[in-house]
Amino acid sequence: MAVGLLVQKRLPDRHRPTRTSWGLAAAVLSASLGLLGWAVTAFRRQQTTVDPLSPERASQLVSDGPFQVTRNPMYVAMAGVLVANAVARRSTLGLLPAAGFTLLMTKAQIEAEERAMAGNFGAEWDRYVATTPRWLSLRSFPSRKPSA
Known part of the structure; x- marks a missing residue:
């Protein structure tokens, strides 16, 4: 993420930020930081590791809270x-580092984490993968049907 922010900083500034772009960016940033905090809290509550470099040490499969809408809420956050920074800068090119981050994280980190989780949790992991997307999708957010 830090590299993505540095790349964004080096991109040419063609548009000056506006109140609207700052407001939208603040909303995305707040939601992202809230999601990150919620995910870390869920890991701590289950007393399992948050260390992405040692996924095999996971003692619990966390599938509640933010983990109900994405298997990777910390990476989504x-x-x-990165998206918030691009929005603040009003930079379409600024979205490229965010896309690069998602691709890099998927290939370099998430796939290895998922292999470790499959080894640790077997069928429980398989059920979780079948119902929860890796990143986000429209299916991530259950539709609310009115009560009868």
Whole structure:
């Protein structure tokens, strides 16, 4: 994420930020940081590791809270920080580092984490993967049907 922010900083500034772009960016950033905090809290509550470099040490499969809408809320939050920065800068090119981050994280980190989780949790992991997207999708957010 830090590299993505540095790349964004080096991109040419063609548009000056506006109140609207700052407001939208603040909303995306707030949601992203809230999601990150919520995910870390869920890990701590389950007393399992938050260390992405040692996924095999996970003692619990966390599938509640933010983990109901994405298997990777912390990485979604980091991508959100990059999106917020691009929005604040009003930079379409600024979205490229966010896209690069998601691709890099998927290939370099998430796939290895998922292999470790499959090894640790077997069928429980398989059920979770079948119902929860890796990143986000429209299916991530259950539709609310009115009560009868």
